[in-house]
Every structure is written in C-alpha cells, then in structure tokens.
Amino acid sequence: MKPDLGVEICGLKLKNPVMPSSGSFGLPGYEEYMDLNGLGALVVKSITLHPRAGNPPPRIAETTAGMLNAVGIQNPGVKWFIKNDLQRLRRFTPPLIVSIAGTTVEEFAQATELLEKEEGIAAYEINVSCPNIEAGGRAFGMSAAATQAVVAAVKERTRRPIFTKLTPNVTDIVEIAQAAVEAGSDGLTLINTLLGMAIDVKLRRPVLANVFGGLSGPAIKPVALRCVYQVAQAVKVPIIGTGGISSATDVLEFLLAGASAVQVGTANIVDPYIMPKIIADLEKYLEENNAASVREYIGALKTH
Amino acid sequence: MKPDLGVEICGLKLKNPVMPSSGSFGLPGYEEYMDLNGLGALVVKSITLHPRAGNPPPRIAETTAGMLNAVGIQNPGVKWFIKNDLQRLRRFTPPLIVSIAGTTVEEFAQATELLEKEEGIAAYEINVSCPNIEAGGRAFGMSAAATQAVVAAVKERTRRPIFTKLTPNVTDIVEIAQAAVEAGSDGLTLINTLLGMAIDVKLRRPVLANVFGGLSGPAIKPVALRCVYQVAQAVKVPIIGTGGISSATDVLEFLLAGASAVQVGTANIVDPYIMPKIIADLEKYLEENNAASVREYIGALKTH
Amino acid sequence: MNVSHTLTVTKNEDQGAGYFHLVAQAPELARAARPGQFIHVHCAPSVDPLLRRPFSFYRLRPEAGEVEIYYQVVGKGTHLLSRIRSGTKLDALGPLGQGFPLDRKAQRILILGRGMGTAPLIALAEAARTQGTEVSAILSARNSATLVGDRLLASWGVEVITVTDESGTSAPEKVEPLVAAALDRPGTAQAFVCGSRRLARLLKRLAAARGIPAFVSLEERMGCGLGGCLVCACRVRTPEGETYKRVCKDGPVFPLEEVVLG
C-alpha cells in the first residue's frame, strides 16, 4: 500500500507536507512550467498594503552552500494582488496561503481586511521580518511585543487560520513564538532568513546594494532545525518548518523536530522542479521504511 | 617590496593577522606537526577554573559546508593549564591569548586571578558563550548585563588587554558589544558558533548526544561578516573576526568589514596546514594588488 | 512547458584569452530557443557553487539538435564549466527570457556588442541572415584577442567594424560616428546592443534621434531565472514612473527607451 503523505494543519488538508516558501517560487507564474496541483499548499510572496518597488540591484549574493537576498519585499500591493494574482491562483487545488507583510501594525490590519473579503484564501502567513518603522526599523519579529501587536491586529480581522513566520535573528525564538501564539497565531512558520552580508574584495564593496541580506539555503538548515525543535517543545500549535530543505530526508528531519509541514525556498531557486522530486522521494522513503503515514514522523524525535 | 602583513591590536604586535580560533587547533600539541612561530598569535582552547570533562559523544555532526560541535568546553582547568600547557606554550614567539570561560562570574574572576600571576600571556579572550548557571543557563553573551558583569570582573583583575568573544545568537549584537566595551573590554572577537542541531533520520535521533551544538565553518561566514561590520560601525575598539574563514580573500573580507585580525577555526579542523597557506596567499594577493600593507584593508569597505 | 533539459556536451574548447566555446546536444531546447534567450546552467552537481549561471545562446542549430554558448571564465562557476569534458551531461533550464524582437521584414539591422556581450548578437545575426536581413556589426573589445564572433559574422556576409581599447579606437567619441553612420544607412530598421552600458547609452540617444527601434540585452545576477524570486531587478521607466522589472523573465532583452541605464 502507498504510504499516506497527507497532513492537516489548522484545518488545512494538505495532500503532502511540501509547499514553497514565500518569495522563492513564482505564484502565479510557475503554472507555466509545471503542474502546481501536486504541491501540498501554495504560498505567495509577501504582500503589503501598498505596492513596494523593492531594493536596487544587486539583490542576490551567492555564499557557500547558501545565498543572500535583499529583494526588499517587492510586490504590487494588496489591491493589485487581489485583482490579478488571486484570480489566477484560485484555480489551483492546494490550499492557498497568503503571506502578509507590513511596516506598521495598521498596514497589516488593513491588508488583512482587504484580503478577508476575498474567496479562495485558506490561511495567512504573517511575515514579521519586515522593519517596524514605528519602532526604529528593527523587525517586528525581533520583539515579542511587536510580534504580538501584529498578530493580534490580524487575528481580530480574520476567521482564517494564521501562521506567524518567525525570524531566527533573535536571542530567544521560543519567547517570540509564545508571544505569537498568545496573540492568537494558529500556527507558526519558521524560519525566515538569517541576517548576513557578503563582500567583494576586488571592489572593496558589499555585494548587495542593500549591504545586508537574508541568508538562506542548505547552510542554514542546522539553525532552522534547532529553532523548530526548540519551539515545538514549547508550544502546542502546528509548525511549518523551513530553512535549507532540499531533499526528502531534510523534510523528515524537520518533521522529526516537530514540524507538521515544510516549505522549500532556496532549493526552488536552484531547481524549480525540486518539490515534485522531494514529494516522490518522500513517498519512496516511507514505503521502503514501512511507514504507513508521514505523520508518524511528526515530533517523533527520540532524545533519550 | 614584500607587503607588510603586520597588525597591532591592543598593543599586541602580530606579524600577520591570522591566528587559530579557540578550540579548533591543538595548543599545545600542534608544534608536533608544524612551526607555530609563523602564526600571528596563538589562542588556546577555553580554560575554566575547574576541570571540565565535557559532553558525551557524539560531539560532532557534519552539516552542509559546516559542522556542529558540542565539546562542552572540555579542559583540564586553569591550574593544570598553568602547570603544564602554559610552560610549553611560552616557548613560542607569537603573542599568546588565553581564552577564559566559566559558568559564574566568580569563576571567571578566579581563573583570571590565577592566570594573572603567570608570565607569557599577552591577552585574554573572554568566552561568554558558556551557559550562565546563575541565570537559568542562558549564555552570558546573550545578555548585555551578564556580559558586562563578566567583563568587569575580569577587567578588575588584570592589566592585560581583554577581548570579549561574542555570540551571534542574539537579537542585537551591537548592544552586547557596546556593553562589553563599556565594561572595559579592550577588543572584541566575533563570532562564536551559531546554535544549531542535526538529526539522523534513520535513527530518529539528534546526531549530537547534547542535542544542540555550535555551527561553524563556511556556512556561517555571511553571518559573521555581518556581525563584524555592524559592530565595527558602532564601537572603536579593535575587532578580531572569525567565522568560516578558509582563504586569504576571506581574511580580506573580514578586514574590509572592520576586523583588525582574524581567527581560523573549522578550516583548521579540515586542514591543519591551512593557516600558513592563508598567510602565504595573503602576501601574494597584496603583492599582486599593489597593497603595501594589509592594514590598508582594515575597515576600508566602501558602501556609497 | 518543462524547461528542464539535460545537455550532452559535445565540445568545450578553449578559445584563448579565457574564452570558451561550448557545444551541446539538446534537440528540444535547440528547437524551442530564440536568439536573445538564455539557458541557466548548473555548472557542477554540488552546493558550491549553489546557484545556476545564465548564458545567452551564441548559436542555435536545431537541425543538428545543438545549442552553443560562448563564455568567459570569470569566477567559480565558469571555471568549473571550463573543465567539463565532451560527453558530460549538464543540467540546464531553458530557453528562458524574452529574445530579440527581430522584425521579419527588416531590410537591415545594426548589432553593437562589446566583449562577451557580443555572444547573443551572433545568434541574432545568424537568424537575420537566414531570413535575408542584412546586418551591420560594430564590435568592441579590450583587444583583438577578446573580440567575439567577428570572423563568423564576416563568413555570413556581415559587414563587421571592430574597435579595441588597445588600438585606441573604442572610445565613445570615436564609436559615435560609426554607430550614427550605420543607423543612417538606408533600410536600417532595428538596432541591438549588448555588453556595455556606455554603448547602450550611446545607441539609445542616436537611435531615439532617428526613430529607430533599439533594444538592449541586460545582465544582472540571477537566482531562479524563471521570474519567481525577483532578485534580477533592472530599473525601467513605465507610464506610472520608475520601477523594477525582471531581467530573467521580462528581459533580458528590453526596448532601450524603457531601460534606465545607471
């Protein structure tokens, strides 16, 4: 018998636990290259209330087994998104998760209000890694209070499940996770990128026009796994794990650590066809290891 | 003319900016394999007041372009160190930097007192990444106040320069750096390892007996560079950069970001002969690029 | 459309001056591709380098089932690529991006390339010649060893003017009259530039003055190559003001008038 790859998170039924991470996979767009209906869920690039042009190029720097990006949440704004992208994305069968970002609590709130009126959205992901311009530019996700404020503002305005996506650039990710859950976050996504930098020695300049960028890819997997495990020990809500995942065993590592589903980011950028491969490999692995369901792995890490 | 590789940090004259990082290079020990006098400085594995057995094995996990270690500061204690290791290490010409760790402020203080009586130590490095057992086990370096307390306690007991070695596992490394400098740290070393984890899917277990470990190696270089740059913008004291360095261009990247010298860690574990190679390559690079002195690179990053 | 292809390298030859010419079997790709489009190549099956590298088509030979690229060794990726032997399989995505909008009825076009930037213009010139369009070429380079495709163009009956830094002929003020003369040639319907912001600015001005549609192929650091990650931004002027477009998906070829050349 084929193993069961299905998982359920906050009422979302996913036919497998693998979905793209926000910003790493063109949605809409990639339906041109492949069948999107095989994915566990669809997650769009973070949307803000107002359109954002993003940062000047270069926006990407390759690092050893990783990359830095400084896209700056370029996006057409929530109204354009609803009118154009959402129409196109509704056609697909996997649950649609809309990532919301903002630079003030009010922006998050208004974006949520607009999205809430629309059909075809299964859940929100709250990207708190944006600079909080009302509090000196530090990301919301770097403060428990700011995270709580954003989550509460979104929660008030929606009946859909919300996943707060945490940044690892903090002293205590458990504290932030607990704050998000207290404020009503139904689930958590972790992790967003690590703050990093690359330098071109010949030019004596940062590679990125923005100087700093977010580190992602295989390099950060150990940090992501640690964050997922720490948070899973401390909260009861479902976790979507992300950070450096590029294979079926990577997926199982995150499930063992306590994630109920995973997102693939940088690996999509390297190979847009990696998710279908991972899903197929996952099925094969479970079959070979006589696991009836992928759910057997969730939180099943033995530490004694 | 040969380029000048010499740098001076807090009065320590280094004939080149390259030294091993604490714990990654056998001192004493490696004199059996090579000439240690070609290095910029010698840094010993962190020493604690009392001997420490360290963690049970496995203590190492390989990760993509990096490794996790959970040695647990195994060391013979400061008295044994003074009686045995220090005798052997004094014979070498590069300045000797003794790394001190502890789990209470008092332990740091007492270890310093004992070391202070001994000849042949050029400076101390204060490793604040150990769990602070008086404050719930969180590392000293994760709190500005705890860092300040440790630094002040050491500073009171020594006339030698001290370098506080910061952990990157914090929300704001600049805040911790400033606290250390205010408390009298003459210089800073950054970064120590990132907290991470690895999982063995077959065994459904963490690879490390300690579950968590410190991530090091090329994978973390972008984070290290970012930390060095951020801190260099904010403090005036010299910085020793470390994290993923394995080539001469890596060294120059850290100098451009604001470091005055660098430490090589994981790269020594991969190749014990890498530091002499890096030093030779550094000289060659400077020569080819018509730089009279390596000091031209320190803090010379152009960001406009 | 599945844009993932396995290329079988049939030739990967050192051309001197750090330039290489790679030919590969990839019948479907060769059929689907158009001049100005590119492939996104995984230079080694490894995490270091992690990302793919973009290369324009230098020649397309659907009848032979082959595609060709011409590349310069500049860093880790191209270094690894240069060491690949015949018979090796290469993982590439393609054809990607928008190619050159060659006018079927153009009597003549002008191509203006510098250094390695000439590579995609060769594929364009070949397509133009095949449809009977005349081609004027002005090729610039540091020195004669780093000129790309000049002999190939000549063999197709293209009038090639070469200018080099070495010979002091490549300064903008010296190239300007050459470009102007080429544009002024009767029948010149389109102009294309690649490989130099300076030349692009020059062509933009001269072509605009004459009302000749002109296009540039841009380069920017890429991630996905498919329009999904938004890292390959280039600044463009739209009716609503300046914004960013994606070099990989909206380009790499853009109307020159649209592009903000920094």
Place this chain on the structure above:
Amino acid sequence: MNVSHTLTVTKNEDQGAGYFHLVAQAPELARAARPGQFIHVHCAPSVDPLLRRPFSFYRLRPEAGEVEIYYQVVGKGTHLLSRIRSGTKLDALGPLGQGFPLDRKAQRILILGRGMGTAPLIALAEAARTQGTEVSAILSARNSATLVGDRLLASWGVEVITVTDESGTSAPEKVEPLVAAALDRPGTAQAFVCGSRRLARLLKRLAAARGIPAFVSLEERMGCGLGGCLVCACRVRTPEGETYKRVCKDGPVFPLEEVVLG
C-alpha cells in the same frame, strides 16, 4: 613532522557487498605508518562533505611504497571515495593515532574482528606473521559476503574461525567458547578486538579473567584527527575517575581494561 600527504590511487576496487579495496602510492606514509594507525582522508576537494574521513590501514607495504585501506560505502564521503579512479590524487593526513602495541616476543596473538572492523586487524596480523608470531583469528560478520580478510589471513597461515549472523554462529554465547579456547591456547600473549562493542565486552571479560593484555580499536566521529578539537571523545577509566580521551590521538587503540564500553 608534516603529516600531510598526497596519495596517488593505484587501485580502488569494488569487493561486493558495498566494500571497496583502495591501494595508493605514498612512500613516506607507508614507511612511517604502523598497524592500528589511520589516515584522515579528504574524500572530495569540496565543502560538501566538509570533513575528512578516518580509515585504518588495512595493509602497509613500505617496500612497494603503498598503503591500503578497505572500506565500506555508508554515506556521502565513502560514496565519493568509491568513485575515485586510479591515478587520482587524494589528500590525506597520516599516519595518525596510536597503533596496536604488538609484543615483539609474543608467541601467539588473538584477533577478534567484526565486519569492517576487521580491517586494521589485518595489518596487525601481517606484522605479527612477519615477526614470526602466530595468529588466531575469529572473524564475525552479517554473512559470508561481508567477512573481511579471511582468505588473506589464511594465506599467511593464520587459523581463521568465521562466524556469521546468517548461519546463526555469531551470537555472543556461541562466540564465547571460541574466544575462551583461543585465549587458553598456550602462548597467547595478547588479544585485539575491533568492530563490535559486544565482542569487545566479551573479550574484556575473558581476557581479564586470564590476565591476558587485550586491546580494542575504537571508532568515533572525528574532526581534526590530530588531537586538537576534542570532538572524538571516548569514555575511559583512569585512577582519578572516569573521563574522556581522544580516539584520534590517545587511540584509536586502547587497553580494553581502560575503556568504558557503553
């Protein structure tokens, strides 16, 4: 002493069951090395895998300038190693660690190996035979295909007893009388074990009861291999209590009585 060597692989042969036999030219290393010591190999010139992999000497042939290892493909490093062709250069550190303290005057020794753990015992047996010492060997494995070195030993006149899981002969209670008998054989001066904690515990008990010095070669995940990073800890009993020693530098060979077998 410079412990960095460039090995030139002269043979790297699949032995079935995922086992490989690698022979390499490395004259200095072959001269300096002793049975029980190991080399620390960079399986690929890359950051993935980043770390070296330790392998015991399987045979040392200083006269031929060659060293040999026998290894099993278990993960990324050994997989890459298995794909290396003759003529390839390998970067290795060695000889590292403390070898087997073979008594020059021993009349007979016992070697007790399981699976791949037999590899270093082969080098030991060869040295023993060369100095005229008799060798009794008890080799254990999952099945006969995964026995290591049994024929080689036999060719040196070693009495080899093989036990396998497959044939139901390898259970501790079945092996115990064999080990006891071998130890009781007149002249048996030392015993050595590798490849199984269970067998090590068994030998520890039986050898201690007879006052025969016994040694084990341990395995632990390694970093530097030179004693510098302290990651390869193994638990030992010292006069001052239990503590950790370094498998790479203080071992891999330890007196059995000293080791805490978990």
